[in-house]
Amino acid sequence: MKAVKVPLKQLNTLRKELMGKKIMDMDYKIKTDEYFGYIPIIENEYGSYEIVDTELDLLKRQPQNFKELLENSLNKNEMNDLKNSFDVIGDIVIVEIPPSLVSKKKDIGKATLKFSKKKSVYMKRSTIHGMTRIRDLELIAGINNPVTIYKEHNTRLKLNVEKVYFSPRLATERKRISDSVIENERILDMFCGVGPFSCVISKNNNVKIIGVDINNDAIKYFKENIKLNKLKNIKPIHGDIKEVYEDLKSLKFDRIIMNLPGLAYSFLEQAFDLIADNGIVNYYEFSNSYNQAIKRIEDMALQKNKKIKIINKRKVKSVSPGQYHIAIDAKINY
Numbered sequence: 302m303k304a305v306k307v308p309l310k311q312l313n314t315l316r317k318e319l320m321g322k323k324i325m326d327m328d329y330k331i332k333t334d335e336y337f338g339y340i341p342i343i344e345n346e347y348g349s350y351e352i353v354d355t356e357l358d359l360l361k362r363q364p365q366n367f368k369e370l371l372e373n374s375l376n377k378n379e380m381n382d383l384k385n386s387f388d389v390i391g392d393i394v395i396v397e398i399p400p401s402l403v404s405k406k407k408d409i410g411k412a413t414l415k416f417s418k419k420k421s422v423y424m425k426r427s428t429i430h431g432m433t434r435i436r437d438l439e440l441i442a443g444i445n446n447p448v449t450i451y452k453e454h455n456t457r458l459k460l461n462v463e464k465v466y467f468s469p470r471l472a473t474e475r476k477r478i479s480d481s482v483i484e485n486e487r488i489l490d491m492f493c494g495v496g497p498f499s500c501v502i503s504k505n506n507n508v509k510i511i512g513v514d515i516n517n518d519a520i521k522y523f524k525e526n527i528k529l530n531k532l533k534n535i536k537p538i539h540g541d542i543k544e545v546y547e548d549l550k551s552l553k554f555d556r557i558i559m560n561l562p563g564l565a566y567s568f569l570e571q572a573f574d575l576i577a578d579n580g581i582v583n584y585y586e587f588s589n590s591y592n593q594a595i596k597r598i599e600d601m602a603l604q605k606n607k608k609i610k611i612i613n614k615r616k617v618k619s620v621s622p623g624q625y626h627i628a629i630d631a632k633i634n635y
């Protein structure tokens with residue numbers, strides 16, 4: 302193995318120099334003796350330095366992605382089918398495995414576990430479905446414990462990935478909403494789940510929040526998360542918002558969060574009845590454009606005889622080719 306022989310005093314400076322010039326051989330370890338260091342090099346000469354032929358240990362290279370760990374288990378076509386990304390929720394990884402690779406799920410699970418250094422790997426077994434918006438999962442590697450604690454924006458969220466909806470991909474959206482909240486807002490989180498919007502907002506702002514969800518498990522974790530984060534002025538309610546609405550009718554809210562993108566439009570009437578003048582509705586929809594969502598908000602405004610102003614619109618994430626989880630912020634009776 303070719304190496305530059307260098308007095309120990311100059312070893313570090315020369316190492317940096319060779320790395321910078323990309324002529325150090327990164328597959329081997331530098332070795333030293335009493336007076337000299339030996340830096341592996343890919344060229345035959347370097348300035349006036351002595352180049353020697355010596356034995357150097359191979360470096361154990363870390364895999365750059367989990368595909369590299371599967372090189373011996375999958376053929377080239379299977380490798381092409383493999384998805385590169387996965388969701389990490391606390392110490393759980395959730396992967397999507399295409400039908401052509403289901404027979405290799407254990408290998409994929411093991412590689413994901415090793416690469417991610419997390420405790421469990423579950424594969425998606427269905428799309429998100431039903432009223433509670435949960436997904437079927439199957440453990441493919443690691444320990445079978447679907448309960449975990451996820452951290453974001455100074456907040457900890459405990460949840461069971463099999464029993465509740467949760468998406469780490471909405472973290473930026475939660476931060477955006479939390480940052481737009483003003484002091485003392487009264488907030489209704491219509492479809493709160495385990496409380497990610499409510500908890501992040503409450504942890505970072507002085508506000509009053511009511512969160513409603515039809516999934517009893519989600520409300521159970523929401524209550525735990527309120528304790529976990531030592532939050533105040535935040536009230537979880539289990540139930541269907543259309544029924545809970547009857548008890549909330551006497552209240553007004555400065556902000557209503559409607560993160561049920563497939564069906565939020567069917568709750569706009571309740572949102573318009575509960576929103577205070579100058580209040581903001583954070584409305585979500587799955588769509589290929591903003592037009593349908595804006596039209597639905599405008600139609601409801603007409604029906605309720607209220608003025609609206611669209612103050613912001615954005616694509617939160619892509620859900621399928623051409624389809625997005627979109628967000629519209631509408632100010633009501635401004």
Ligand SMILES: C[S@@+](CC[C@H](N)C(=O)[O-])C[C@H]1O[C@@H](n2cnc3c(N)ncnc32)[C@H](O)[C@@H]1O
Pocket residue numbers: 432433434466467468471491492493494495496497498513514515516519540541542543560561562
């Ligand atoms: C897409 S998830 C969002 C949960 C949470 N906001 C989040 O971002 O993680 C929608 C939530 O709405 C709840 N849900 C569905 N229909 C409901 C209804 N009629 N009333 C109250 N909650 C409902 C589901 O149980 C689910 O937890």
